[in-house]
Amino acid sequence: SSDDFIVAVDGPAGAGKGTVAKRLATAYGLAHLESGLLYRAAGLLSLRRGIPFDQDGRVAQLCETITLDDLAYPELRSDQAAQAASCISVHPSVRAALLDLQRRFAHFPPDGCRGTIIDGRDIGTVVCPEAPLKFFVDARVDVRAKRRHQEFVGKEMGMPFEEVLEDMKQRDKRDRERAEAPLVAAHDAVVVDTSDMTIDQAVDAVATHVDAFLRRRAEKMGSAQ
Ligand code: CDP
Ligand code: CDP
Incomplete structure (x- = not known):
């Protein structure tokens, strides 16, 4: 139902959606899937x-x-x-x-989890259009490529920055222009541009909306009794 605690986090590579989703999963007790x-x-x-x-x-x-x-x-x-x-x-x-697996994950969180959070490209538009919480995390492509390049350096999967940037642009284009489930913000998604944000700021920006949802839901449940 629309009261299910399902959070959809979409956006292009390196925008920070995975990190934000992971942090929110820990903070709110959600099961996390990186689709x-x-x-x-x-x-x-x-x-x-x-x-x-x-x-x-x-x-x-x-x-x-x-x-x-x-x-x-x-x-x-x-x-x-x-x-x-x-x-x-x-x-x-x-x-x-790959659709059934993702939908089952969304609607049947493991024991002990209050809900689910899934990050990807089409979670808010195709996989879980009914999710009550949808975010589109974005950032400028140069910033995203710089972040991904840093990650590769950290993991010793070294690649020249120019190559990371080029690959990312290609992937963005393919993801945005495909006919089926293209990368696009759902009409009811909150857009968060993390270009000039730290991870903490990005997490806070999203958490504000999650808190508001939980308050509304608690009020609704209270008044229904
Ligand atoms: O972490 P990053 O954003 O770089 O990539 P990812 O989320 O692991 O996704 C890798 C690729 O899988 C994307 O470029 C998309 O082509 C595809 N993907 C998709 O089509 N739909 C999703 N829900 C998630 C990923
Ligand atoms: O999942 P997605 O590809 O959207 O991005 P990510 O894997 O969460 O983030 C890519 C890298 O950028 C990670 O190393 C994050 O720690 C970093 N990042 C950052 O430094 N500042 C942000 N506001 C967001 C992400």
Whole structure:
């Protein structure tokens, strides 16, 4: 129902959605899913099995086998996995094959969790259009590429900044221009531009809206008794 505590966090690469979602999950006791990892796993598996990205039927079959247990591998964080993800994720059949898992996650939080938070590209628009809380986290592309480049340096997955920037622009374009579930803010999403914010400021900006939702929900439940 619309009272379910589901938080959708969408936006382009490096905007800060993953970090914000992780922090909110801890703060509010929510189960967190990084939906991009599903597409990264599908992209990397396709590469490893030699399945060309345009063979959407075979990639979709692979997607049917992916589970939440497959998302812990560090290789999924590589730029290669990100590019593969954005290539296979343009296919409607591939997206459809990953939909049930995401929706089940959203609506059935594990024991002990008050709700769920999912970050990605189309959570507020396609996966959970009924989510009562939707955020579109954005930032300028140069800022986003700089952040991602720093992360790669930290993990010793070194790549020249120019290459990170170019790959990110390509991926942004592919994600925004695809026909199925393109990257776009839901009409009812709160847009947060983190270009000139620290992580703490970004978390606070989003948490304000979550707090307001929880207050409204508590009042509604109180008056219904
Ligand atoms: O962390 P970052 O924003 O760099 O990427 P990600 O969220 O892991 O997503 C990797 C790629 O998967 C994106 O560029 C999209 O092409 C695709 N994706 C998608 O199509 N739909 C989602 N809900 C999440 C990711
Ligand atoms: O999930 P997404 O690709 O949108 O971004 P992220 O992985 O959460 O953030 C990318 C990097 O930028 C992380 O290392 C964050 O700590 C950093 N970041 C930042 O320094 N300041 C922000 N306001 C947001 C993110």
